[in-house]
Amino acid sequence: MSTTVTAERVEQVVYQALESFGADPSEFSREATFEQLDVDSLDLAELSQIAEEEFGVPLKGDDVKGIRTVGDAIDLIVSRA
Amino acid sequence: MMVREVVVTGVGAVTPLGVGARTLHERWTSGASGITGGEAPCAEFDPLDTLTRKEARRADRFTQLAVAAAAEAVADAGWDGELPYAPDRVGCIIGTGIGGLGTFESNHEELLGRGPGAVSPLSVPLMMGNAGAGTLAMRHGLLGPCFGVVSACAAGANAIGAAARTIQAGDADAVLTGGSEAVLTPLARASFAALDAVSRTGESRPFDARRDGFVMGEGAGALVLEEAQAAQARGARILGWVRGYGATCDAHHLTAPDPRGAGAARAILAALADAGIEAGDLVYVNAHGTSTPLNDRSETLALKTALGDDAYAVPVSSTKSAIGHLLGAAGAVEAIATLLALRDRVAPPTLGWAEEDEGLDLDYVPDSARPLALADGERVLGLSNSFGFGGHNAALVLETV
Numbered sequence: 001m002s003t004t005v006t007a008e009r010v011e012q013v014v015y016q017a018l019e020s021f022g023a024d025p026s027e028f029s030r031e032a033t034f035e036q037l038d039v040d041s042l043d044l045a046e047l048s049q050i051a052e053e054e055f056g057v058p059l060k061g062d063d064v065k066g067i068r069t070v071g072d073a074i075d076l077i078v079s080r081a
Numbered sequence: 082m083m084v085r086e087v088v089v090t091g092v093g094a095v096t097p098l099g100v101g102a103r104t105l106h107e108r109w110t111s112g113a114s115g116i117t118g119g120e121a122p123c124a125e126f127d128p129l130d131t132l133t134r135k136e137a138r139r140a141d142r143f144t145q146l147a148v149a150a151a152a153e154a155v156a157d158a159g160w161d162g163e164l165p166y167a168p169d170r171v172g173c174i175i176g177t178g179i180g181g182l183g184t185f186e187s188n189h190e191e192l193l194g195r196g197p198g199a200v201s202p203l204s205v206p207l208m209m210g211n212a213g214a215g216t217l218a219m220r221h222g223l224l225g226p227c228f229g230v231v232s233a234c235a236a237g238a239n240a241i242g243a244a245a246r247t248i249q250a251g252d253a254d255a256v257l258t259g260g261s262e263a264v265l266t267p268l269a270r271a272s273f274a275a276l277d278a279v280s281r282t283g284e285s286r287p288f289d290a291r292r293d294g295f296v297m298g299e300g301a302g303a304l305v306l307e308e309a310q311a312a313q314a315r316g317a318r319i320l321g322w323v324r325g326y327g328a329t330c331d332a333h334h335l336t337a338p339d340p341r342g343a344g345a346a347r348a349i350l351a352a353l354a355d356a357g358i359e360a361g362d363l364v365y366v367n368a369h370g371t372s373t374p375l376n377d378r379s380e381t382l383a384l385k386t387a388l389g390d391d392a393y394a395v396p397v398s399s400t401k402s403a404i405g406h407l408l409g410a411a412g413a414v415e416a417i418a419t420l421l422a423l424r425d426r427v428a429p430p431t432l433g434w435a436e437e438d439e440g441l442d443l444d445y446v447p448d449s450a451r452p453l454a455l456a457d458g459e460r461v462l463g464l465s466n467s468f469g470f471g472g473h474n475a476a477l478v479l480e481t482v
């Protein structure tokens with residue numbers, strides 16, 4: 001599975017997820033913080049679920065505590081995949 | 082100790098007759114019905130009129146309906162984005178019969194079909210019965226007593242009663258209260274049908290001999306209650322008073338009412354006593370009037386027991402004839418309908434009533450709305466009844482100027 005996971009693909013899935021949470025796509029970038037996007041702990045719980053389903057990467061507890069930006073989340077998923 | 086009076090300063094509703102408390106009142110009074118195809122959905126309701134996309138997906142439909150009703154009530158009270166009281170002196174008490182059943186059903190389907198990993202982390206926070214209260218408190222910054230009330234089809238009225246008591250006891254100076262329900266879902270439809278509680282003909286005709294069950298509806302009603310002196314001090318427009326509240330339980334059967342309506346009668350008598358009035362002081366009764374064979378008979382008996390001969394003189398009508406049964410929202414929506422009827426001095430009709438049933442011989446206001454008969458200077462006092470599975474009985478005495 002990991003061979004097919006590219007940063008571009010992860011970015012696409014993360015952006016789709018954020019949009020479905022109600023965040024504004026015009027504000028999306030790797031540098032955007034979840035705080036700026038009004039993405040909170042409940043959204044991150046959903047994002048973890050999506051990451052697990054799409055890439056087989058479970059993100060639990062301490063994993064998501066350290067991520068602050070969209071880029072952090074993408075990098076974490078790519079590194080685990 | 083000085084008795085703290087409770088006034089109503091704002092109302093809001095989303096019902097099968099449309100969005101808005103006054104829309105409900107005007108359409109029902111004109112004889113319109115929100116029932117279509119044997120159900121009563123809030124077809125005109127669009128959650129995105131009130132909620133952002135993000136807020137909407139953080140709320141089950143029952144909470145979305147509550148948010149819209151509460152937004153109207155708060156604006157109607159003139160709170161205009163700023164609370165007139167210290168936030169920790171404002172509470173939020175919202176009733177529901179079942180809570181976020183749609184959320185429960187869709188997530189349970191995911192659980193069975195795709196496994197635990199497919200269950201949304203939002204499922205519990207959306208389906209919990211107190212989600213309406215918590216969401217409204219967050220939205221309006223209400224830091225006082227906040228909880229859900231769960232007593233089936235009496236929940237909306239029990240919530241208003243609890244809110245009034247919270248103000249009277251001094252635990253809050255104002256409470257945003259009401260009820261909400263959205264269970265036009267496969268599970269609820271199937272369960273009510275299996276209970277033989279819903280109408281097979283799809284007709285809601287309370288107190289009529291041909292009645293054969295209730296029509297499922299959805300909606301929400303919200304009221305802003307305030308302590309009277311505080312409301313007057315801020316120059317609030319007073320819509321009316323919550324004068325009396327009575328709550329009892331049949332302790333008889335999980336779904337069937339006490340056939341003699343004894344528990345309901347005790348609730349009505351308690352509400353009259355709480356208001357310090359006599360049966361003859363009531364100028365209008367908004368019945369629970371579900372259109373089920375059992376309720377309408379036991380409620381009629383309860384009214385006769387509690388009001389005596391005065392039961393025959395007062396107009397009694399059922400909002401459910403126009404919007405079906407809003408379950409946990411019914412008590413709140415109907416309290417609002419009662420207030421607006423009293424304000425306009427009108428008894429809205431029990432739609433569809435045509436055939437008298439033996440023993441059901443009160444004045445059910447058939448055909449069309451009728452002006453209330455008021456003596457000069459007579460107080461404008463009404464009664465709103467709500468009863469629920471579990472044997473819950475709640476009665477509210479309301480007054481307008």
